[in-house]
Amino acid sequence: MGEWTGVLHLNAENRQGKTVAKNVYFQGAFKVMRPIYHDNSGRACYYLLNPGGGYLDGDRYQMKICLEENAQLTLTTQGATKVYKTPKQYAYQETEIHLQAGSYLEYFPDPLIAYQNAHYKQKNVIQMDRSATLLYSDIITPGWSPEGERFSYKTVQVLNEIYMDGELVVYDHLKLKPANQNLAGLGFMEGFTHLGSMIVVDKKINNAFLDELYYLLDQNTFDYRFGLSLLSVPGFTVRVFSNSTQDIEKVFSQIHSKISQEWYQIKPNSLRKY
Amino acid sequence: MDEKILALFQLCDSNFPTGAFSHSYGLESYIQDNTVHNIDTFSEWLRVYIDEQLIYSDGLACQLVYQSLEEDDLQKVWKLDRLLTMQNLPRETREGAMRMGERMLHLVQSLYRIPVLSGYRKRIEEKQSFGHPAIVFTMVAHHLGVPNSTSILFYLYSVVSSIVQNAVRGIPLGQTAGQKLIRDVQTDLMEAVEAISNLGEEDFGIVSPGIELSQMRHERVNIRIFMS
Numbered sequence: 001m002g003e004w005t006g007v008l009h010l011n012a013e014n015r016q017g018k019t020v021a022k023n024v025y026f027q028g029a030f031k032v033m034r035p036i037y038h039d040n041s042g043r044a045c046y047y048l049l050n051p052g053g054g055y056l057d058g059d060r061y062q063m064k065i066c067l068e069e070n071a072q073l074t075l076t077t078q079g080a081t082k083v084y085k086t087p088k089q090y091a092y093q094e095t096e097i098h099l100q101a102g103s104y105l106e107y108f109p110d111p112l113i114a115y116q117n118a119h120y121k122q123k124n125v126i127q128m129d130r131s132a133t134l135l136y137s138d139i140i141t142p143g144w145s146p147e148g149e150r151f152s153y154k155t156v157q158v159l160n161e162i163y164m165d166g167e168l169v170v171y172d173h174l175k176l177k178p179a180n181q182n183l184a185g186l187g188f189m190e191g192f193t194h195l196g197s198m199i200v201v202d203k204k205i206n207n208a209f210l211d212e213l214y215y216l217l218d219q220n221t222f223d224y225r226f227g228l229s230l231l232s233v234p235g236f237t238v239r240v241f242s243n244s245t246q247d248i249e250k251v252f253s254q255i256h257s258k259i260s261q262e263w264y265q266i267k268p269n270s271l272r273k274y
Numbered sequence: 275m276d277e278k279i280l281a282l283f284q285l286c287d288s289n290f291p292t293g294a295f296s297h298s299y300g301l302e303s304y305i306q307d308n309t310v311h312n313i314d315t316f317s318e319w320l321r322v323y324i325d326e327q328l329i330y331s332d333g334l335a336c337q338l339v340y341q342s343l344e345e346d347d348l349q350k351v352w353k354l355d356r357l358l359t360m361q362n363l364p365r366e367t368r369e370g371a372m373r374m375g376e377r378m379l380h381l382v383q384s385l386y387r388i389p390v391l392s393g394y395r396k397r398i399e400e401k402q403s404f405g406h407p408a409i410v411f412t413m414v415a416h417h418l419g420v421p422n423s424t425s426i427l428f429y430l431y432s433v434v435s436s437i438v439q440n441a442v443r444g445i446p447l448g449q450t451a452g453q454k455l456i457r458d459v460q461t462d463l464m465e466a467v468e469a470i471s472n473l474g475e476e477d478f479g480i481v482s483p484g485i486e487l488s489q490m491r492h493e494r495v496n497i498r499i500f501m502s
Contacts, residue, residue, distance in 0.1 A: 171361040173330075173479040186309060187322030187484040195483055214494065227490025229365045237363050239487045 005059040006030030010046065013068040014103075018042040022068070030061060033078075038269040043072035043104070045271075054082035055120065058089035064096045067103035067132070074106045076271050080141075081109060083118040083153070090119035090155070097124070099132035106256070108271060111139035111194075111245045114153035116146070121157045130164050130203065130233075135259065137198040137252050139245055140176065142183075150193055151178035162201065169233045170199060192225065192241035196248035198255065201235035204263060210236055216254055223247045278418040282425070285382070285411060286432035292378045292407060294436040297370045298444060298500035299323065300489035301437065305444055313451045316441050319485075320434065320459065324466055326482035328433065331361060332408040333470045334478055336429050339412040340422040348393065352403055355394075359404040361479030364489035366502035375405030382410060388417045427467045434459055444499060 006029035011022045019035075019042055026032060029052040035044040048063075055061070067073055083091050099105055114120050128134060138158065145152035155177050162170035174197075176183060183189055210230055217226060224242035231237060238255065240248045253268070260266045284290060301319060304310035310319050335358045342350035362368035379395055382388075390413050397403035408429060415425035435456055442452040492502060 168356050168360050170363070171357055171479050172363060173361060173481065174483065175477075175480045181326065185322075186304075186315075186318055187326060187482045190309075190484045190487075219494075225487065225491075227364070227487040229363060229490040229493060231363070231365075232360065232368065237490075239483060239490065241483075241487065 003060070004028060004062045006050070006052075006061045008032060008048065008062070009064045011066045011068070012044065012071045012073050014042070014070040014072070019044040019071045019073055029059070030063070038074075039266055041072065041264065041266055043074060043266075045074040045076070048075065048077045048109075050077070050081070054084050055091035055093075056084055057086045057091070059091045061093040062095075063093070065105070065107075066098040067100060067105055069100050070102040071100075072104040074108070074271070076108045077110045079110055081112045082144075083112070083114045083120040085115055085117040086119045086154070087117065090121050092120075093122045095122075095124045097126040097128075097134075099126065099128035099134060101129045101131045103129070104133040106135040108135070108137050108252070108256075111141050112156065113141050114143040114156050116144070116149075116152040117154050118143070118156075119154040121155075123159045124161070126160070126162045127166075128162065128164055128201065133202040134162070134235075135198075135200050135256065136160070137196065139197075139248050140174075140195045141245060142193040151176075151183045153178065158197075160199065162199070164201070164233055170201070170231055170235075170237070172197065172199065172237070189241055190225065192243055194242050194245060194248055196238070196240040196242070196252065198238040198240075198252055199231075199235065200237075200255070200259065201231065201233065202259075202263075203234045205230070205234045205236055213255060213258065216258060217251060224251060226251060278420050279424070281418050282415055282420055282428050284385075285378075285414060286428050286435070288436055288439060290378075291381065292374045293370075294374060294407075294433070295440060296500055297367070297374070297502045298440050298492075299367055299437065299502060300364070300485050300492055301441060302444060302498060302500045303488035303491045303495060306495055310441075311445065313447055313455065316445060316447065317455055317458070320437065320441075320455070321462060322482055323437070323485055324430070324434065324459070324462055325469075326480070327485055328430065329466050329470050330473070330477055330480040331358060332406075332433065333426055333430060333466060334473050335406070335408045336412045336426045337422060337470050337473075338475065338478075339409050340416055340425060343390065343413065343416045348390065351390075351394075351409065352397065355403045355406055355409055357478060358406050358408065361481070363481075364486060364492070364502075366493055367489045370502040371407065372405045374407045375410055378407045378410045379405060382414055386414065386417065388413060390417075423467050423471065426470060427463060430463050430466055431460075434463065440500065
């Protein structure tokens with residue numbers, strides 16, 4: 001297919017306890033800032049920027065992230081991913097992530113806001129060693145239209161594939177088409193407007209850990225509704241419905257804090273940028 | 275053709291003991307929070323389940339497995355077994371499908387001698403494959419020489435008729451109301467087969483977020499009559 005609108009390749013390694021970029025390459029409408037070290041764990045935090053301000057008709061973005069042995073990285077965006085109307089060709093983003101032995105990646109992009117008549121497709125492919133750790137989340141908002149109408153986008157499709165030692169272990173596929181589906185209704189968003197998903201893969205996760213997580217989260221609130229379940233490999237997935245990005249972020253940050261404090265004795269910094 | 279269809283009927287019969295009677299695929303969560311409480315709300319749920327989850331998982335798998343068997347491409351069949359298992363994120367429905375697949379496989383093996391079934395069983399025993407009723411069913415249908423679209427239709431029917439019977443017990447609904455729904459939903463099943471024939475591998479595993487979330491929440495349902 002055609003040219004990329006934006007490309008980012010980032011290869012990071014662990015140099016005496018500190019994660020540093022071995023290679024960074026970006027081009028077009030993708031950019032990363034210099035890494036920030038939020039604490040003295042050596043974990044690098046990269047902010048991804050889209051200088052164009054949003055995805056346009058036919059835009060295609062490619063990201064390749066590789067963490068070498070024992071490298072630790074947080075990757076996030078500087079703001080919401082906005083997809084404007086795409087009258088001719090859908091906007092597309094693909095991400096390829098390689099996690100080598102003992103490496104740790106947190107990838108927490110900001111929410112996706114698809115504008116009226118936008119068609120967006122996203123594919124994340126993660127190849128990981130069984131000793132590596134992955135924390136991933138995404139949030140799909142009801143989008144934006146000038147009249148304030150919800151779910152006015154054409155299609156939002158998100159596919160996550162995770163391979164462990166070369167074998168498929170997670171296949172997570174959502175395709176929201178408001179014109180053909182009653183998105184607010186039964187079986188879809190059950191009356192909520194925002195959909196959050198989180199996937200955590202780590203060899204330390206077991207049923208007892210999931211039970212603790214379950215009781216940590218508020219089960220009786222009307223602000224959100226969640227489900228969590230163990231994967232077929234040590235790890236779990238979470239889905240959250242709510243009516244705001246903040247409610248979903250609150251759930252994810254509770255999970256993130258628990259993991260960071262129990263496993264790494266780190267109190268996570270807020271990644272919020274505003 | 276009649277004898278082949280008759281043979282496939284046996285696998286669709288609700289008395290065929292695969293364990294389907296103990297799975298609600300998340301329906302029980304809806305019953306417990308009272309979202310599904312009568313025939314109207316249940317038929318709405320059922321149609322979403324068929325159109326937004328079943329066709330993209332089991333239904334599309336039936337079609338692709340059949341095509342792979344036609345091409346004698348077993349690697350593709352094993353790949354689909356893994357895909358079908360890994361796209362099933364809620365643990366209870368994933369493990370439920372594996373158990374049903376294995377039970378169906380054992381039973382069918384005592385009825386037919388089909389080499390590909392022995393291969394499948396061996397892979398499951400060696401933990402190379404997982405087992406899924408849609409795949410076992412398609413292997414039998416293909417062996418019997420039943421056409422692909424008929425095989426998909428029969429499979430969907432067997433899934434839906436057992437869900438309806440579970441709903442009759444679980445909600446509960448009257449037996450007649452249940453049978454009426456099974457009659458009405460036949461049009462939807464025909465349309466589902468048509469829809470599946472227009473799908474490709476890139477459509478595989480699309481889920482309906484609400485139904486999936488309810489399947490995950492079912493793990494935490496305290497008093498239950500179903501395993502999923």
